[in-house]
Amino acid sequence: MCESCGCxxxxxxxxxxxxxxKDDHQHKHDHAHENNEHKHSHNHxxxxxxxxxxxxxxxxxxxxxxEHLHPHKQEYTDHDSHKHTISLESEILGQNxxxxxxxxxxxxxxxxxxxxxxxxxxxxxxxxxxxxxREMKSNLNIYVIEGDQQTMNDAExxxxxxxxxxxxxxxxxCHLDADMISKAIKQxxxxxxxxxxIENVGNLVCPALFDLGESARVVVISVTEGEDxxxxxxxxxATSQLCIINKTxxxxxxxxxxxxxxxxxxxxxxxxxxxxxSVRTGDGMNAWYQWLEAKS
Numbered sequence: 001m002c003e004s005c006g007c008x009x010x011x012x013x014x015x016x017x018x019x020x021x022k023d024d025h026q027h028k029h030d031h032a033h034e035n036n037e038h039k040h041s042h043n044h045x046x047x048x049x050x051x052x053x054x055x056x057x058x059x060x061x062x063x064x065x066x067e068h069l070h071p072h073k074q075e076y077t078d079h080d081s082h083k084h085t086i087s088l089e090s091e092i093l094g095q096n097x098x099x100x101x102x103x104x105x106x107x108x109x110x111x112x113x114x115x116x117x118x119x120x121x122x123x124x125x126x127x128x129x130x131x132x133x134r135e136m137k138s139n140l141n142i143y144v145i146e147g148d149q150q151t152m153n154d155a156e157x158x159x160x161x162x163x164x165x166x167x168x169x170x171x172x173x174c175h176l177d178a179d180m181i182s183k184a185i186k187q188x189x190x191x192x193x194x195x196x197x198i199e200n201v202g203n204l205v206c207p208a209l210f211d212l213g214e215s216a217r218v219v220v221i222s223v224t225e226g227e228d229x230x231x232x233x234x235x236x237x238a239t240s241q242l243c244i245i246n247k248t249x250x251x252x253x254x255x256x257x258x259x260x261x262x263x264x265x266x267x268x269x270x271x272x273x274x275x276x277x278s279v280r281t282g283d284g285m286n287a288w289y290q291w292l293e294a295k296s
Contacts, residue, residue, distance in 0.1 A: 012171045013168065013169065013170050013171060013173065013180060014167075014168070014169045014171075015166060015167070015168055015180075015183060015184055015187055016152060016155070016166070016167045016169065017155070017165065017166050017167070017187070017188070018152060018155050018156050018159040018165065018167070019159070093209060093210075096177050096178050096179070096210055096211065097178075097211060099177075099178035099179050099182060099213075100178040100210075100211035100212055100213040101213065102178075102182070102213070103178055103181055103182055103185075103212065103213025104213040104214075104215075106185075106213075107196070107213060107215065110190075110192045110193075111192050111193040111194075112190055112192065112193070112194055112195075112196050113194075113195050113196070113215050113295055113296045114195075114196045114197075114198065114212075114213065114214045114215045114216075115195070115196070115197045115198065115214060115215065115216055115217075115218055115295075116198050116200060116207075116212050116214035116216070116217045116218070117129070117197055117198060117199045117200060117218050117220065118200045118203075118204070118207050118208070118217060118218070118219050118220070118236060118240070119202060119204070119219060119220035119221065120202055120203070120204050120221070120225060120229075121202035121203075122202070122222070122224075123202075123220045123221055123222045123225070123246060124220060124222055124246040124247060124279050125199050125202070125220050126146075126154045126157055126158070126199065127279045127280075128220065128244070128246065128279050128288075129144060129158060129161070129163075129197060129199060130157055130158065130160075130161040131161075131279050131282075131285065132197075132285075132288070132289070132292070133158065133161040133162050133163045134161050134162060135285070135289070136289055136292065137162050137163065139289075139293065140194075140195045140292065140293070140296055141191060141193065141194040141195060142163045142194070142195050142196075142197065143163060143164050143165070143188055143190045143191075143194055143195070143196045143197070144158045144163050144164070144165040144166075144196075144197050144198075144199065145165070145166050145168060145176075145181065145184050145185075145188065145196065145197075145198045145199070146158060146165060146166070146167045146168065146199050147168050147170065147175075147176040147180075147198065147199060147200050147201045148167070148168075148169060148170070148201060148202075149169065149170050149171060149172065149173065149174075149201065150169055150171075151169070152167050152169075154167070154199065155167035164188060164189075164190075165188075166184050166187055166188040168180055168184055170201060173201070174201055174203050174205070174206045174207075175200065175201050175203060175206040175207040175209070175210050176198065176200050176201060176207065176210065176212060177210045177212070178210065178211065178212050178213055181198065181212045181213060195292065195296050198212060198214065200212075204219075204229070204232075204233040204236045205233065205235075205236075207236070208233070208235035208236040208238075208239055209235070215295065216241045216242065216295060217239055217240040217241060217242075218240060218241070218242045218243075218244060219236055219237060219240040219242070219243050219244070220243075220244045220246055221243065221244070221245055221246070221261070222245070222246045222247040223245065223246070223247050223248060223250055223251055223254055223256040223258070224247055224250060224254065224256070225256075226256075227256055227257050227258070227260045227261035227264065228261075228264060229261070229264075230261065230264040230265035230267070230268050231264050231267070231268070234268045237265050237268045237269050237272065238268050238269050239269075240269065240272060241271070241272070241273065242272070242273045242274070242275065242291065243262075243265055243272055243273070243274050243275075244274075244275050244276075244277060244288065245258060245261065245274060245275070245276045245277070246277060246278065246279060247278060247279075247280070248276050248277060248278045248283060248284065249278040249280055249281045249283065258276065262274055273291075275287045275288050275291060
């Protein structure tokens with residue numbers, strides 16, 4: 001995927017819709033070199049130390065090693081390595097920002113309200129979407145993009161709930177990015193004046209770095225997690241507009257302190273809004289629906 005967050009680029013990203021023929025699946029690498037194995041053999045002299053690197057090349061790419069989109073790892077002094085890492089992160093995030101702004105412009109032109117739903121695994125994002133679709137599909141024209149490393153499980157659940165859905169499987173990747181969303185909205189054929197909800201890969205770290213072009217970011221936590229989540233993962237809470245606290249029906253059986261969780265989150269982002277709810281019982285869901293309609 002990218003060196004910026006440490007996730008591997010060895011896997012494939014695929015775009016799939018439930019019920020579609022397998023032959024229609026799109027399998028793409030995130031990097032410019034698709035299905036190619038690279039091998040270079042070269043030596044580097046750094047401060048009197050010799051370094052040897054072996055990489056595979058079954059064919060000639062017609063460019064030098066320095067022209068690669070994703071540089072191979074080499075050993076440097078601490079100073080050089082730091083500069084190399086910062087440069088690479090800036091390139092990746094800078095390119096994503098450009099693509100995200102293109103997505104945002106497209107969404108605004110088409111009247112598509114787009115939400116980026118983020119959380120740790122198991123917080124209840126998919127269950128929240130299922131109930132939302134079933135109870136609000138007569139009021140809102142909802143489309144869903146599902147992000148997971150593997151399986152069509154969540155996409156099948158969303159389809160059964162009654163919304164058009166596209167599954168993005170990221171392989172070894174730990175987040176969605178703006179380019180994936182650009183491809184997905186074309187395949188999903190999202191109509192004008194609709195609500196697009198993107199369920200990101202379950203991860204509170206890497207998705208915080210990647211703007212998708214969304215109108216708003218919604219972070220979901222559950223009372224089965226620690227109330228110090230905002231302090232542990234500040235970037236996600238700093239970049240979100242709404243925090244949903246889910247599974248409130250379990251509060252009598254847990255030590256989770258909602259007031260403390262909110263206090264911690266507001267230290268990070270004093271503009272953050274909160275909705276407390278239980279997807280299982282339905283308590284608090286109306287506040288979520290009102291928020292959606294106000295944003296649509």
